[in-house]
Amino acid sequence: MAIRRLARLGWGRALLLAGALLAGWPARAEVRLTDDHGVEVRLAQPPKRIVSLLPSLSEAVCELGRCDRLVGVDRYTNWPPALAGVPRVGGGLDPNIEAIVALRPDVVLAATSSRAIERLRALGLKVVALEPRTHQDVQRVLLTLGALLEVPDAARVWRAIDAAVSAAAQSLPPAARGLRVYVEVSPGPYAAGEASFIGQTLRRLGARNVVPASLGPFPKLNPEFVVRADPDVILVSSRAAEALAQRPGWAALRAVRQGRVCAFDAAQSDVLVRPGPRMAEAARLMADCLARAAAPARPTAAAAGGRP
Structure with missing residues (x-):
């Protein structure tokens, strides 16, 4: 019936009318972006099914309001709680390829260091490689994910993070400024250097990192390096804190002698080492540690919960 009515208008006018009607329909624009490997990724439309192989990227997707699109995550993703029931696909560096393929993702989010990227691409999957290491990287990744997921106000997430970091810095007493700090992110020991997002946060809090930027964002150190640096404050996991004094020469460190060791439990450690929405x-957490360290020294053992 509709076709006969269009035919009576004449095919030329009918085509113009059809074009006008179609112009009023919302079009799904192609998504195009360049990832941290310099690879241009194109998708016909924003992804509905996402696999994330890095906890900070999973957290960022959820903070942008697209948690429901995550159909698979790596084994270390544990926040927010809404992701508890999402299938796990192994580790981020070397995930279970078959499990990922079975989930039929529109896109896979991975760290640039993941060894699975080329294999996933060879299987025809779209992969976006992103790895935030600095504050600037976190801002850029949030905006990139915002473009990928059609979140027009993605910049607000970064503004909220940035404002909260500034507020934490303003809360510190003058005595906390200039404290020399060592942050251990994992056994090895691996430390957070000045060039890392953790180092940048410390600098904004007015602290001095004993690990210079020249050593890289997260260098593996000779324990003797820390002995020579003799920091005022040490930030470390609760498990590592229990044995600090047993490390050669560490019992003599002023931070250990004066009880200025902030020991963080597993959940707090996750918050500290993930460059994303929970920065x-x-x-x-770091500001609270520095404020307590600035109080009159007292030779006590490190307390759990991030408190010296």
Whole structure:
């Protein structure tokens, strides 16, 4: 019936009318972006099914309001709680390829260091490689994910993080400024250097990192390096804190002798080492540690919960 009515209008006018009607329909624009490997990724439309192989990227997707699109995550993703029931696909560096393929993702989010990227691409999957290491990287990754997921106000997430870090810095007493700090992110020991996002947060809090930028964002150190640096404050996991004094020469460190060791439990450690939406919470944890360290020294053992 509709076709006969269009035919009576004449095919030329009918085509113009059809074009006008179609112009009123919302079009799904192609998504195009360049990832941290310099690879241009194109998708016909924003992805509905996402696999994330890095906890900070999973957290960023959720903070941008697209948690429901995550159909698979790596084994270390444990926040927010809404992701508890999402299938795990192994580790981020070397995930279970078959499990990922079975989930039929529109896109896979991975760290640039993941060894699975080329294999996933060879199987025809779209992969976006992103790895935030600095504050600037976190901002850029949030905007990139915002473009990928059609979140027009993605910049607000970064503004909230940035404002909260500034608020944490303003909360510190003058005595906390200039404290020399060592942050251990994992056994090895691996430390957070000045060039890392953790180092940048410390600098904004007015602290001095004993690990210079020249050593890289997260260098593996000779324990003797820390002995020579003799930091005022040490930030470390609760498990590592238990044995600090047993490390050669570490019992003599002023931070150990004066009880200025902030020991963080597993959940707090996750917050500290993930460059994403919870960086504001990490800044508050570090600020609380520095404020307590600035109080009159007292030779006590490190307390759990991030408190010296």
